[in-house]
Amino acid sequence: MSISPSRIAIASGSAIAILLVGIFAVTQQHGSDPFANCRQSVIAGGSGAVGGAFTLVDEDGRTVTDRDVLTKPSLVYFGYTFCPDICPADMGxxxxxxDVLDEMGYDVTPVFISVDPRRDTPEVLKEWTDYLHPRLIGLxxxxxxxxxxANAYKTYYKAPENPDDDYYLVDHMTQTYLMLPGQGFVEFYSxxxxxxxxxxxVACFVDAAR
Structure with missing residues (x-):
């Protein structure tokens, strides 16, 4: 019985995600954590071990940094627009x-960082992100x-070096990162x-940061 490349990519990505979640899940003293009442995970080395400065290109072709993009509470996801099912579902x-947070009175920015620059030009990103949500920022x-x-966020991806066609898959992790101004990374979600x-x-973390 043959196994499709998509199943291989998803399986290997899932295995790596499980491994890294296991690495993240270490004991942390809640007494020193201002977000202890909100946190569902604990981070090896503390939350400062994840995230950091980046320089990327936005969907309008402008060079931007993390300081330009992460000006509000933000949900950051690494994926690619040609992803057949996982990325659209996760970003959806x-x-x-x-939108739920909007109704609750919280202004949160969704961010999508492509791990497939060969195909994800600013123009492609703009069409894809505008379709999903008017405030979604594509990088x-x-x-x-x-x-x-990706290294700063301790995430993994692997694209084929010499793809045979335009329909190749990119193996990648699927965590979503919550970033807060003045705090940086505070939580990740499966x-x-x-x-x-x-x-x-997210609302719990935003309230705790005030």
């Missing part, structure tokens, strides 16, 4: 959570820029988290 959940860049951002639970968790 994220932007739905943003791409050179391979080196994207690799640096794709199993519902939009309602995600919104409630």
């Amino acid at each position: 959940r994220n932007v739905e959570a943003v 791409t860049g050179t391979e080196a820029q994207i690799r640096a951002a 794709r199993e988290t519902s939009s309602q639970k995600l919104a409630e968790s």
Whole structure:
């Protein structure tokens, strides 16, 4: 029985995600954590070990940094627009959570960082992000820029070096990162988290940061 490349990519990405979630899940003293009442995960080395400065290109072709993009509470996801099912589902959940948060009185920015710069030009990103949500920010860049951002966020992706056609798959992790101004990274969410639970968790962190 043959196994499709998409199943191989999803399986390997899931295995790596499980491994890294296991690495993140270490004991942390809640007494030193201002977000202890909100947090569902604990981070190896503390939350400062994840996230950091980046320089990328937005969907309008402008070079931007993390300081330009992450000016509000933000939900950051690494994926690619040609992803057949995982990325659209995950981003659909994220932007739905943003709409729930809007109704709750919280202004949160959804951010999508492409791990497929070969195909995800600013023009492609703009069409894709505008379709999903009017406030969704799409970011791409050179391979080196994207690799640096992925390394900062401790996330994984792997694209074929010499694809045979335009329908290749990119293996990648599927965590969503919550970033807060003045705090940086504070939490990550698996794709199993519902939009309602995600919104409630984000609201808890935003309130705790005030």
